[in-house]
Amino acid sequence: MLINEIFHSIQGEGKLAGVPSVFVRTTGCNLRCHWCDSPTTSWSPQGDEMSIEQILENVASFGCKHVVLTGGEPMIAIGVELLTAALRQLSYHVTIETAATVWKDVVFDLASISPKLSHSTPSKDLDAAWSPRHELRRIDVDTIRQFMDAGDYQLKFVIDKQDDLEEVQALIQRLGQVRSSDVLLMPQGVIKKELDEKATWLAKICKNLGYRFCPRIHIDLYGHTPGT
Numbered sequence: 001m002l003i004n005e006i007f008h009s010i011q012g013e014g015k016l017a018g019v020p021s022v023f024v025r026t027t028g029c030n031l032r033c034h035w036c037d038s039p040t041t042s043w044s045p046q047g048d049e050m051s052i053e054q055i056l057e058n059v060a061s062f063g064c065k066h067v068v069l070t071g072g073e074p075m076i077a078i079g080v081e082l083l084t085a086a087l088r089q090l091s092y093h094v095t096i097e098t099a100a101t102v103w104k105d106v107v108f109d110l111a112s113i114s115p116k117l118s119h120s121t122p123s124k125d126l127d128a129a130w131s132p133r134h135e136l137r138r139i140d141v142d143t144i145r146q147f148m149d150a151g152d153y154q155l156k157f158v159i160d161k162q163d164d165l166e167e168v169q170a171l172i173q174r175l176g177q178v179r180s181s182d183v184l185l186m187p188q189g190v191i192k193k194e195l196d197e198k199a200t201w202l203a204k205i206c207k208n209l210g211y212r213f214c215p216r217i218h219i220d221l222y223g224h225t226p227g228t
């Protein structure tokens with residue numbers, strides 16, 4: 001499996017924000033968000049081949065029972081099913097962070113599903129090949145539903161501007177049966193000042209709609225730094 005990095009940090013986002021966790025970041029993504037915050041797994045993929053045994057050994061070295069499988073898109077990593085099964089067998093709590101455009105027979109404790117809204121699509125000027133490919137792939141309602149039906153989940157939307165809520169509401173309507181407490185709205189950005197500005201109006205939207213506001217605690221703690 002191609003691994004970009006394995007590190008021990010604090011989960012910065014979502015229902016488990018604040019929980020010390022080991023992050024296993026796979027390299028490779030089937031999307032190309034123009035604002036991607038981990039471009040060394042997507043636009044310029046970098047990583048080393050590691051066996052499942054090597055990954056498990058590395059994870060065990062931190063002595064931490066929460067593991068977050070992230071990317072890139074971990075669901076396209078070859079062997080991801082085996083890795084999740086091995087982690088669960090060893091009694092780790094497994095979170096999978098995914099855009100939910102690909103399903104494989106994985107096991108997990110929490111699916112952190114982040115459907116990509118239209119603002120994520122790169123312009124044709126940025127990349128003429130990836131622009132239409134990303135737009136075609138970015139939302140897969142059946143696959144999102146498959147994750148939701150397979151276990152505990154959170155729907156985490158990256159919000160760039162207030163108009164994005166129309167897309168969020170339309171998608172939730174298509175998904176049906178979504179608890180508002182499982183919907184998280186997170187400001188887009190990797191700079192604290194930018195996140196703070198968006199947080200002011202996003203928190204009001206969360207109050208109005210009953211959705212959770214999702215901070216990015218790791219940016220507060222460490223800035224936008226690899227390995228955190």
Ligand code: SF4
Nearest residue numbers: 029032033036042072
């Ligand atoms: S889905 Fe995630 S890893 Fe892939 S391009 Fe978008 S932000 Fe980057």
